[in-house]
Amino acid sequence: MRFIFRVLGGLILILVIIASYITIWGTQDIRTAIAIESPQPEKARALLQQMAEAHGVSNWDGIETYSVELEDLFFGQLGNYSHPFPEDTVQFLLTYIPNSFDGRMQFLSGEKNGLVWGMQSWKTYYNSQSKGFKFEENNGIKFWLPTYQYFIEFPKRILNADALAYAGEKEINGKLCDGVIATWKSTAPQIDIDQYLIWIDQSTHRIAKLEYTIREAYNFLKGAAYFNDYKNYQGIYLPSSLPVESNLLQDGLLHEMKISNFTKNPISQKELRPNLALKILGDEKK
Numbered sequence: 001m002r003f004i005f006r007v008l009g010g011l012i013l014i015l016v017i018i019a020s021y022i023t024i025w026g027t028q029d030i031r032t033a034i035a036i037e038s039p040q041p042e043k044a045r046a047l048l049q050q051m052a053e054a055h056g057v058s059n060w061d062g063i064e065t066y067s068v069e070l071e072d073l074f075f076g077q078l079g080n081y082s083h084p085f086p087e088d089t090v091q092f093l094l095t096y097i098p099n100s101f102d103g104r105m106q107f108l109s110g111e112k113n114g115l116v117w118g119m120q121s122w123k124t125y126y127n128s129q130s131k132g133f134k135f136e137e138n139n140g141i142k143f144w145l146p147t148y149q150y151f152i153e154f155p156k157r158i159l160n161a162d163a164l165a166y167a168g169e170k171e172i173n174g175k176l177c178d179g180v181i182a183t184w185k186s187t188a189p190q191i192d193i194d195q196y197l198i199w200i201d202q203s204t205h206r207i208a209k210l211e212y213t214i215r216e217a218y219n220f221l222k223g224a225a226y227f228n229d230y231k232n233y234q235g236i237y238l239p240s241s242l243p244v245e246s247n248l249l250q251d252g253l254l255h256e257m258k259i260s261n262f263t264k265n266p267i268s269q270k271e272l273r274p275n276l277a278l279k280i281l282g283d284e285k286k
Helices: 002-024 033-037 041-054 076-081 139-160
Strands: 066-074 089-096 103-107 116-120 123-128 132-135 163-172 175-183 196-201 207-213 222-226 228-233 236-246 255-264
Touching: 033 163, 033 175, 041 139, 041 163, 041 175, 041 196, 066 076, 066 139, 089 139, 103 139, 116 139, 123 139, 139 207, 139 255, 163 196, 175 207
Parallel strands: none
Antiparallel strands: 066 089, 066 255, 089 103, 103 116, 116 123, 123 132, 163 175, 175 196, 196 207, 207 222, 222 236, 228 236, 236 255
16 A cells, blocks of 8 residues: 555656646756857767776676676655665665676565566566566666666766767866767757766766766656766776766755675676577667
C-alpha cells in the first residue's frame, strides 16, 4: 500500500511540475552565449582531448568488463519519487561491458539485497534466489543502469561527439574552468539528442562539473553533476562523489552518487550477454 501511495503521489507531483515547465520553457538549450556567438570548435576539440587524457582514457583499452561499487543517496520528496528502488539510499555492484549498454546491477543493501537486474541489447532481465532468471521489461532499470554507466565512462565516450563549441570560462567551487558544449549533428537544441556542457578544470584538465539535458525523459529537463574527489584506479581517474542538481529543484540536491571501488575484468563478456540470440548493439541505442 505504501508503494501505491508513493507512486500516485509521485505521479501527481510530476504532472504538476511538467505542466508548469512546459508552459514556461519548452526545449532546454544549455549553450552559453559564447558557444552560440563564437563556437570555436577546434578549441573545444583540443580541450576535450586534453580532458580525456587527464582522465586516463587510454587505460580503458584491453578492459573487456569492469565492476564498480556505487552508493546512491536520494534526497527529499522529489528524490524519493525519481527512482524505482525500495529505499532512498541504495548500494550496488555494477558490472558492465565498456562502450556498450550491456551490464547488470547487484543490490548490496536493503530489501532487494542479493537481487540482480541486468540489461542486454536494451532487454532487461532479473536473477534472484526465489524466482530464478528471467527476461522481463523494467523501465526503471532500463533508465538507471545505463545512466550510471554513462557517468562512469563519460570522459571516453563523449569523444564520439561530432558537434562541439567552446563555452567560455567559469569558476566552479573555486576552480577556474573552461566550458565545452558536446553533442551530435548540431550544437543547437534538438528534441531527440542531448546537449552536454562540460566544465574542465584549467589546472588538472579533469571535469569539475557536467551539465546536461535529459531528452529521454522530457525536453525541458536538465541536470548537473559535480565530479569531486578523484581517485586513481590503475591509471583511470574516477570521481568518488557526484552530487546531482536538477532544474526541478530551486535549492539542494536530487541525489548523490558515490563510487568506492573499480575492478577491471572481474568476469567474462559472455556472463553479461546471457541470451546468445540477441544482436550485440554496442554503443547503439535500441
